[in-house]
Amino acid sequence: MKFIVSSSALLKQLQSINGVVTNNPVVPILENFLFEIEDGKLTITASDLETSMMTELPVEARESGRIAAPARILLDTLKNLPDQPVTFTLDEETYTIEIASSNGRYKLAGENATDFPRVPVVKGSAPVEIPSTSLARAINKTIFAVSTDELRPAMTGILVQLADNQVTFVATDGHRLLRYRRSDVGAGQTSNIIIPRKAFNLLKGALPSEATTVRMEFNSSNAFFSFNQMRLVCRLIDERYPDYENVIPVSNPNKLIISRQEILNSVKRISIYSNKTTHQVRLRLAGSELTVSAEDLDFSNEANEKLACQYDGEDMEIGFNAKFLQEMLSNIDSEEITLELSTPNRAGLLMPTLADDNESILMLVMPVMLNNYV
Secondary structure, three states, X not given: OEEEEEHHHHHHHHHHHHHHOOOOOOOHHHHEEEEXXXXXXXXXXXXXXXXXXXXXXXXXXXXXXXXXEEHHHHHHHHHOOOOXXXXXXXXXXXXXEEEEEOOEEEEEEOEOHHHOOOOOXXXXXXXXXXXXXXXXXXXXXXHHHOOOOOOOHHHHEEEEEEOOOOEEEEEEOOOEEEEXXXXXXXXXXXXXXXXXXXXXXXXXXXXXXXXXXXXXXXXXXXXXXEEOOEEEEEEOOOOOOOOHHHOOOOOOOEEEEEEHHHHHHHHHXXXXXXXXXXXXXXEXXXXXXXXXXXXXXXXXXXXXEEEEOEEEOOOEEEEEEHHHHHHHHHOOOOOEEEEEEOOOOOOEEEEEOOOOOOEEEEEEEOOEOOHHHO
């Protein structure tokens, strides 16, 4: 069986799904791409049992067939070939693959395609359509706060809450919480699903820069995303997500409004002088002035800066992890941010002062106990 394809077109499709392939898979066959040719179309599948990605592209082929091709050697070969048509000759009896280019031939050992795991078919729910730009934005605004603690599996994914007139994405690691909500995407149904971080990371990398529609379907065990020639199927995290709404403080009488870039730059500079274990920075609010300070008693390092701000509330001092603050401030787009606080030992709420009409972003960060009120 033969097919002819552009080396650069094939490489682009393989790179878009290569993130699924793991170095030490549970089953050796998963180190391969599954090639399936039918009606002049090549479908390529990569899987790690939990997540599968499929892409397709047109090729010149007269026959149909299937074979598993080793991912790493195939990618390395194509990366080092100039853009040109290449001919693949597949032997389905010996599972050998021969690639012929304009100046050479390359022979590699494939495997039996029947050993490759079957990709689950998702049926059972009405499809939800979401613009790729909105989905990419939702993933970017939440994925950095997903937990890596395998002992709390629910928090290693992003909670997607579907409602009639809105979609909400939630991520938390116990120290901070991100809630991203869009009111311009309606699901026409109510459901809560937890998508693993790896699946959303792969999706984020595969989404095109130009706007397109992403179709999402799910059942009790899997979610299915499709757009253009790309499809992704992932196993859902079958756990109960924490009741995050109860964590968000309702009454926050102290409100700070300040330039996002100014406070971000200040926290970056001051954190250099913070304790390398706690990364603790202090925010002292008084009148229309914010003092950002840090100290590392082990090395006698300390620093402080004063920033002008709008502050409505009681004078107070609160401590935060500088790394968390930096990440959250870096993921807000508006020129000014609002920080709502109640007391020094309760969570602070960070949000853009001016938000898009169709989106709502809320970031919650837990405080760090300061020595002077422990």
